Amino acid sequence: MGSPKFPKKKYNTPFHPWKESRIESERELIKKYGLKNHKEVWKAKTYLGRYRQQARELLAKIEGKDPQVKKESEQLLLHLTRMGILPAGSSLDDVLALETESVLSRRLQTLVFLKGFSTAATQSRQWINHGHIAIGDRKVTIPSYMVSKDEENDINYTNKSPLNELSHPARPKTDVYKTGVITSKIEKTEEETIKPKKEEKPEPDVKKEKTEEKKEETTEPIKEQEKTETKEEKKTEDKPEREKETIEPAKKPEDAAQESKEEKPAPVEKQAESKNENKETDEKKEDK
Numbered sequence: 001m002g003s004p005k006f007p008k009k010k011y012n013t014p015f016h017p018w019k020e021s022r023i024e025s026e027r028e029l030i031k032k033y034g035l036k037n038h039k040e041v042w043k044a045k046t047y048l049g050r051y052r053q054q055a056r057e058l059l060a061k062i063e064g065k066d067p068q069v070k071k072e073s074e075q076l077l078l079h080l081t082r083m084g085i086l087p088a089g090s091s092l093d094d095v096l097a098l099e100t101e102s103v104l105s106r107r108l109q110t111l112v113f114l115k116g117f118s119t120a121a122t123q124s125r126q127w128i129n130h131g132h133i134a135i136g137d138r139k140v141t142i143p144s145y146m147v148s149k150d151e152e153n154d155i156n157y158t159n160k161s162p163l164n165e166l167s168h169p170a171r172p173k174t175d176v177y178k179t180g181v182i183t184s185k186i187e188k189t190e191e192e193t194i195k196p197k198k199e200e201k202p203e204p205d206v207k208k209e210k211t212e213e214k215k216e217e218t219t220e221p222i223k224e225q226e227k228t229e230t231k232e233e234k235k236t237e238d239k240p241e242r243e244k245e246t247i248e249p250a251k252k253p254e255d256a257a258q259e260s261k262e263e264k265p266a267p268v269e270k271q272a273e274s275k276n277e278n279k280e281t282d283e284k285k286e287d288k
Contacts, residue, residue: 010043010046011039011042011043011045011046012042012045012046012049013042014042023038026038026041029041029100029101029104032121033104033105033107033109033110033121034109034110034113034120034121034122034124034125035104036125040144041100041104043144044100044103044104045100047103047146048098048099048100048102048103051076051080051095051098052095052096052098054072054076055073055076055092055095055096056096058072058073058076058092059092059093062092073092076092076095077090077091077092077095080095081149082148082149082150083106083146083148083149084106084147084148084149084152085098085102085103085106086098103146106146106147107143107144107145107146107147108128108133108135108140108142108143108144108145108146108147108155109121109124109125109128109143109144110124111147111152111155112124112127112128112133112155115155116172117133117155117156117157117163117172118172119172124143125143127163128140128141128142128143129141129143131158131161132157132158132161132163133155133156133157133158134155134156134157134158134159135147135151135154135155136151136154139158
């Protein structure tokens with residue numbers, strides 16, 4: 001008899017602990033089913049390995065046509081169908097074709113999640129450990145509990161659990177459809193889908209209007225520039241006409257000469273010089 005403090009290990013560890021392919025496959029199972037560690041995968045493999053070993057032994061003894069072998073094989077197949085691991089009418093060869101996922105899918109943790117009592121597999125594990133899940137009237141706090149087909153429909157919240165209230169925030173929304181309670185919002189959405197929709201007029205495109213306004217704004221300064229250019233051109237055209245008006249017609253050379261003679265007076269300086277010369281001449285004559 002062993003010590004109660006150190007119970008015997010109920011699962012078999014892998015032969016080689018550092019195989020990369022095995023570790024990756026186990027990690028995928030842990031993520032998919034919300035397991036705690038690799039130990040739970042090894043437990044499922046040993047659970048399945050016992051049935052497979054029993055099926056191999058029975059297949060080797062079937063050729064002897066022993067009635068005990070038939071009885072044991074029938075009991076094995078009936079047990080596996082009752083647990084939901086195998087479908088009805090299966091044979092021993094189907095037992096050898098089983099995989100670890102067929103065992104992990106029958107755990108209480110996965111069924112709580114599949115039934116819609118939790119939003120994730122990890123949350124279902126939490127509900128079970130905290131004592132919120134029951135099978136019938138019996139509270140179960142073991143996530144790895146193997147649920148039979150008869151017990152599958154009896155999974156529910158415990159009577160004292162606050163999750164029994166539909167208004168609980170941690171309760172998933174899928175329970176509303178499962179219990180048959182439909183809120184007013186859901187009814188409104190259903191009525192809207194049934195009623196024919198009114199023909200809605202197409203709303204004016206705000207983007208197009210903005211682009212048109214921008215185009216108009218850009219065209220306005222261009223037009224102003226064109227106007228200023230046309231005004232400047234007109235001014236340049238008007239200048240030579242005005243210059244023509246101011247310029248007098250050219251006069252004939254004969255008329256110009258006569259006018260110059262008439263208008264030009266004798267210079268005063270020349271007259272004074274001539275007077276002085278006359279005086280000098282007169283004085284010379286007197287001296288002689």
